[in-house]
Amino acid sequence: MTTTDATAEVDGPIRNGVDTATLFATLDAVKQAPEAASFQFRAHNQWVSGTHNRGTIADYFGVGEERSHERTFVFDADHPAVLVGRDNGPTPVEFVLHALAACLTAGLANIAAARKVKLTEVRSTVTGDIDLNGILGLDPEVRNGYEQITVRFTIKGDAPAEKLRELLEQSRARSAVYDVITNGVPVTIEVDTA
Amino acid sequence: MTTTDATAEVDGPIRNGVDTATLFATLDAVKQAPEAASFQFRAHNQWVSGTHNRGTIADYFGVGEERSHERTFVFDADHPAVLVGRDNGPTPVEFVLHALAACLTAGLANIAAARKVKLTEVRSTVTGDIDLNGILGLDPEVRNGYEQITVRFTIKGDAPAEKLRELLEQSRARSAVYDVITNGVPVTIEVDTA
Numbered sequence: 001m002t003t004t005d006a007t008a009e010v011d012g013p014i015r016n017g018v019d020t021a022t023l024f025a026t027l028d029a030v031k032q033a034p035e036a037a038s039f040q041f042r043a044h045n046q047w048v049s050g051t052h053n054r055g056t057i058a059d060y061f062g063v064g065e066e067r068s069h070e071r072t073f074v075f076d077a078d079h080p081a082v083l084v085g086r087d088n089g090p091t092p093v094e095f096v097l098h099a100l101a102a103c104l105t106a107g108l109a110n111i112a113a114a115r116k117v118k119l120t121e122v123r124s125t126v127t128g129d130i131d132l133n134g135i136l137g138l139d140p141e142v143r144n145g146y147e148q149i150t151v152r153f154t155i156k157g158d159a160p161a162e163k164l165r166e167l168l169e170q171s172r173a174r175s176a177v178y179d180v181i182t183n184g185v186p187v188t189i190e191v192d193t194a
Numbered sequence: 195m196t197t198t199d200a201t202a203e204v205d206g207p208i209r210n211g212v213d214t215a216t217l218f219a220t221l222d223a224v225k226q227a228p229e230a231a232s233f234q235f236r237a238h239n240q241w242v243s244g245t246h247n248r249g250t251i252a253d254y255f256g257v258g259e260e261r262s263h264e265r266t267f268v269f270d271a272d273h274p275a276v277l278v279g280r281d282n283g284p285t286p287v288e289f290v291l292h293a294l295a296a297c298l299t300a301g302l303a304n305i306a307a308a309r310k311v312k313l314t315e316v317r318s319t320v321t322g323d324i325d326l327n328g329i330l331g332l333d334p335e336v337r338n339g340y341e342q343i344t345v346r347f348t349i350k351g352d353a354p355a356e357k358l359r360e361l362l363e364q365s366r367a368r369s370a371v372y373d374v375i376t377n378g379v380p381v382t383i384e385v386d387t388a
Contacts, residue, residue, distance in 0.1 A: 017243030023278050030330055037326035041288045045295035047316035049211030050307075053299040055292040057284040062326075063276050070281040075269065075289075077296035082257055084217045084304070087264040090251040092297035093370045094235045095269075095289050098249040100381070101239035102271035103286035105247040107329075110278070113244075122241035128379075132231035132256075135301075135368045136224055145373030153385040161387035168385050174329045176287045179339030184378035185322075187294070191347040191362050193355035 018113035036063045051085040052078040097126040107171035119157040212307035230257045245279040246272040291320040301365035313351040
């Protein structure tokens with residue numbers, strides 16, 4: 001792990017809150033054992049009433065074994081009153097926008113740390129335009145999902161604007177959620193009614 | 195609104211916690227004014243440290259005006275320690291799975307109510323398989339996002355199994371998140387480094 005040790009000696013391994021020594025060590029470890037990178041993430045959901053339901057995120061598989069988050073995360077979802085719900089949580093489609101911002105931001109912090117750029121501020125707003133005539137079944141020409149999603153970032157750090165843009169572009173190029181949303185993923189649905 | 199009134203008279207407008215009178219009235223209203231169905235949903239995000247960032251969901255546009263949820267929803271996202279984070283929240287890709295379960299479940303409850311089926315239990319688990327050699331940049335053959343997502347539902351109610359399956363199939367056919375995930379959406383990214 002020459003790279004890691006060299007980095008640590010030159011300017012310390014923690015940058016942007018990222019432990020770059022561990023980051024590079026993890027990359028080296030996966031290079032040696034690529035199967036460690038096979039993960040399965042999971043979300044569980046229980047219907048409450050109407051459009052209100054509750055998701056839990058707790059367990060996942062990775063680095064060869066079953067794992068648990070340090071705590072169980074619980075998220076309610078609902079529709080607002082204007083969409084015949086009770087606003088007990090965000091709508092499901094809003095969670096998709098949150099996921100995209102979170103993924104691009106986490107990647108940006110990691111990449112900046114690896115490239116020795118210190119970030120001082122990262123904010124973003126994601127907007128998704130949707131015509132509900134699709135899901136309401138009122139216009140067969142209208143798709144169910146978002147027609148367009150736009151992400152607007154404000155990024156500040158100790159590098160020129162061009163460099164900061166490069167970091168964000170690299171985060172986009174390696175973002176799991178960006179890939180899922182722009183390229184799509186096959187989804188299989190199974191049902192047990194026993 | 196003959197349909198609505200008839201439903202109300204026959205067996206009451208509330209079913210599965212869904213106010214079916216309001217549901218049908220909303221459909222009628224959008225039929226009369228399709229532009230009311232143009233919504234923009236939004237998520238805001240602020241970087242905290244490393245892979246830890248915090249999303250807020252509060253404001254949206256719909257039915258012709260700016261609106262706010264009844265409260266601001268706040269969600270932390272992070273990576274677990276095994277992915278060089280501190281596990282302050284789910285990973286961004288886990289929120290995508292939660293969104294899918296929530297959307298299919300909300301739709302199921304609405305559709306069951308509209309078709310006069312009383313649900314007694316709806317549970318689901320969504321799993322997403324991902325090879326992190328993609329986002330780690332270690333294998334150009336591997337995509338960044340999920341390779342496959344599977345949703346497993348348990349549904350119980352006062353209808354035959356075949357009917358319950360039909361309700362879920364109709365929910366899938368009208369799900370915004372299912373459409374986003376399976377068909378993809380164009381995403382534009384803008385950045386301000388001032």
